Structure formats: C-alpha cells, structure tokens
Amino acid sequence: MKFGLFYEISVPRPWTPEKERTVYNNCLEQVKLADELGFEHVWAVEHHFLEEYSHCSAPELFLTACAMVTKNMQVGHGIVVCVPEFNHPIKIAEKTATLDILSGGRLHVGTGRSATWTELGGFRANPDITKKSWDEFVRCLPKMWMQETFSYQGEFWSMPERTILPKPYQKPHPPMWVAVTSPGTEIDAADRGLGSLGLSFAGFDEQEKKIREYRRRIQMCEPVGAFVNEQVATTNFLFCHEDNATGVEMGKRLGNTFNYLATQLISTREVYSSPSYQSLGLLPALRRAATGPDANEQQTEGMAYGDPARIIRAVKKWESLGVDCINFILNANEVVPQDQVMASLRLFAREVMPHFAKKPAKAQAAE
C-alpha cells in the first residue's frame, strides 16, 4: 500500500491575497513534511471557477513548487482536463514534459474530462463530446512525448509535423492515469492500460466490484502508451489523532465541509441533459455523505480518521480489496488548523505507515 496526498486547494471566503497565499503555503508545508515522512505521491486537481471548493486552476505551477520542496515524492496531475477548450494537447505534452524534467522524472499524468457545468459551461465546451476528446488526447500524448516528430489529423484537433519539445525525463514516458468517478470509467481505464485514479468515496462493495473488473479487463488491454500502468488509487480523508473520538470528530468535520462544498457545484447532468453525463459521478456520492444521517456504514467505516488503530483497520480493508494507493485530502476550507494537519501527518507516519510499508517507513527519521 502506498500513501499520497490529494489537493483541491480549498480557500474559504472572504478571499484576500494573504489568505490565498497562506492556503498555498500551508499545502506546500504539508507536502514537504509528507515527503520527509515517506508519503509517495502528491496529486493536484485541475479545477476552474469552483468557488471555495477548489482554487487549483494551475496545478502544473503548484506541482512544480511541490517538486522543488521535495526529494522523493512523485507529483501527479490529478487530472489534466482533456477537452480542447480547456487545454490544447500540444501544451499538455510540453508542460508535462517540462514538469517531469524539473521533478527529475517524478511525474504522473492523470487525465479526465471535467464533471461540472460550472467548468464546462465556463469554457463553452460541449458536454456531449468530452469522452471522445479525452479518448483522442490520451492516444496522442504518448506519441507526442516519444516520437521525434509528430503530426496529427483528428476529430477534435490537428497539427502539421513538428518536433514537440522538451521530451519527458522518464523513458519511455510518465505513467498515465484516468480519473474514475462515473461508473464504467474504470473499464475505460483498463482497456487503455491506464491507472485508475479513484476520486469518489464509494463504499467497499462498489469499490471491490470496480477493482475486480478493472484487473480482469486490463489483462486484455491495448495500451495507449508504451506500457501498462496497472494501479488502483482511491481517495480518502485523513485526520489521525491519539484520541479516537477527537480524531473522528475532526475527520467528520473535514469530510462534511468538503462534501458540503462539493454539493454546491453544478454537476453537468443537473442542467445539461446529455447521454455523455448519465451519471452524476462524484457529486451524488458526496451529497449522500454530506447529509450525514444518509451516509451508509461503509462510507463511515472506510474513512481514514480517528486514532491510529481505527485508521489501520480502514486502510487494511481497502488493501484487502486490491487498492494499491490511498491519496488523502487533508483539509477543506481550512477547517483543520495547520498545526493539527501537520501533527496528524506525523502520527499517521509513525503509527500507521509501518503496518503497510515493505521497508521501514521514514517516519522516525523525520521525527
């Protein structure tokens, strides 16, 4: 089991230059500590216009800063929006390659298509075709990274022959993932040989079913890149405290705040009837969790908050289902004071990580 951090970068109102800067600095301080403690990944989302919920619209800049303050952590785009109105594929290839060089070959590239009308409508993107444009982008990216020259004529974009520079530091190219929120996207991931970057907080049963199908399908995949990245990551909240009741209380506060903010987003399906967005994706799961009493037992049981013993039980359960990596959300709207976030990370590294590490965790060194 690997552990990582997952950043939405949530900033509470009222927004001042100092507050935005403080939140970003807090995140970087957490990342630096997490690197010392033995966490293996830091992921950052690409979101636009999502007030309070996520102010992470330029993740490549944040991830570059993360790479500069860490030595070992892998940095992950979680995810790059593969819709032409958001990002031109040439720019994606160039920026990711640059980040891979600057990080010394520590980049992972998550891909996706955006789930909210707030964002799709903001860029005047057509929700009906985002799956298709994502498919085209993920097939082009490895070629753009690997081929000396590249030309392309597709449905959503085209380019004459040019040399796309720089090339990534990692050879043949960085590992590729896809964000899995809507049911069925785990199949898309498997069929293309991509890692499954789970962003929802579904219960154990649903997760187990998805992982089993992903593992089965990926054996027969036609990878879009030069290699198959068979990995399953999931997302969770983390708040670890010596006292279980305190840990659970703060963890729930964190989770409920995050979920409440998420419910304010306008899912594409809410306003734009489209066969491409049949499912509400991440948002309904969050809504259920946000309403508290409706949250099912498994959702609560699987959360990584409480004392170390409780968190170990939750992580072991995820491990038994075949999850390779859990990425943790540490804060939302800054409801957890920064010193408590840092203490939670240290305690987790000291008391929980050793139960899962193949080698002794670096926690003691950091202490």
Place this chain on the structure above:
Amino acid sequence: MPLYGTLDITRQAAHLPTLANLDTEAWALPKAEMMQLLVEVPRSSTDGLLPKAMHPALPSYVILAVTRYPESPVGPFNLAVLRLGSRAGAHPRGFLLGAVASTDAAALELRARWGIPVEQGEVKFLRRHDRIMGTVKKDGRTILDCAMINPQPVAGTDVQYINWVTAANAPLDGTTQPMLIQVDPKYTFYKAERGKPHVSAFDGKAWNAGAITLADPIVATCSTVDTDLPRIRFVMDPLKPVFQGTRRIRESRADE
C-alpha cells in the same frame, strides 16, 4: 462556507400565497408535456431574490418551464413557471419566482395547495416538427415567448428535473407563518427531446424576477411524462440554513 440568499420573505408575508393547512392532497397529472429552458443569468441580477435559508447556484441560472397538463382534478390547463436555480443545503432546488396558469381554477388551487405564486393568464404550448413553443400573456401583454429549436430524441434517463421550493404562509405549531415549502414531483417518462433554447421575449418584472436578464442559454428539453403535485413532505424556516430549519411534515409518499 457557501453564499446565502438575502431575501427575508417574512417582510412580504402579506403578498405570499396562504395555505389553509399542510395536508394538501396529491394531484396525479398524467401525460404532461413539459418544455424546460435553462438559461444562465448574471449573478448580480439575482440579488435579493433568494431566501436567506438557501444557497445560490454558481453560476446563477433560471429554469423557464411551460407545461401542458391534459388531465388534472381541475381539468386541462397549461402552466408556465420561472424558477431560480439554487441549493437547499446540499440539494439542488428551483426556487419558484413566478407562475402563470391558463385557467382560474388551476391558479386558485395551485396557490392554495402548494403555495405556487401563480396568476391567471394566457399560456400556450405549441408543438411543431422544427420547434416547440411556449408563449405567456398577462393582461394582454406578452411576458414570455420561448422555444426549443430542432428537437432531437434523448432518453428520459438523460433528463434531470430538480425539485421546487415555494414561499408561502401556512399554519404550523398553531400559527400561520411564512415558510418555504418543498414541492417534489415524480416523473415517469414516455418521451424526451433536447434542443436549443431560444427566448424572444421575457419580462422579468412580470415574473417577480426583478432585474433578471437572460444571458447564456444552456439547453432546452421537452418531455412527455406522468407526473404529479405531491403531498407536502418538508417545510423550511425561511431565515435559517435548511440543515437547521427543515421540518418533516410526513414520513414518505407512501400514503398518497
């Protein structure tokens, strides 16, 4: 935390519909044809239109709906409504700003039973092969002229309708008081279509929508559904966040 509305409905209680009780009987409304246009509106133009208990949708949008009800307890009628996209706590809702019904009986009953701020007027629902049109006139003046252009079939599962919230006076705990009422129809789809929304006339003031101007069209749908206006299940304190001020009036729809 998310923004809240600023409207204090208790200050305009005299202008709100008044319910005799919260025991409204459900209406079955079979084979209704519902055209719905969603349009983004400037956030500043919605200031003061949303109750303090609710969160605004971001971006701001309105739902214009023109529906033909061929059967109802008060006979056939057409209904046009304007709703403001919003949130009641974690749940998407459409706060009802204004409505026009094509018959006096429908207008009277919708006001008295569900607190819909409805007036009588001329409401037309017209289906052509290249478009579906809705027009609304009040006092001889056109206050809405809209259409869904180039209808294309979609699955009913592609269409999502969000529940309504109305503001009304109703008796609760021995006092008739202003409150928010959730109206949550159910839908069984026979047919659904999607097209481009087009609005050629809209008078915001006539819909109690102040200075709302229509900005960016999102999408239009038209569905044939069996629907209803159900019994009232939830009411909300208009001044408190809904997670603090919601009251369950009855357990479920099982008694309908």
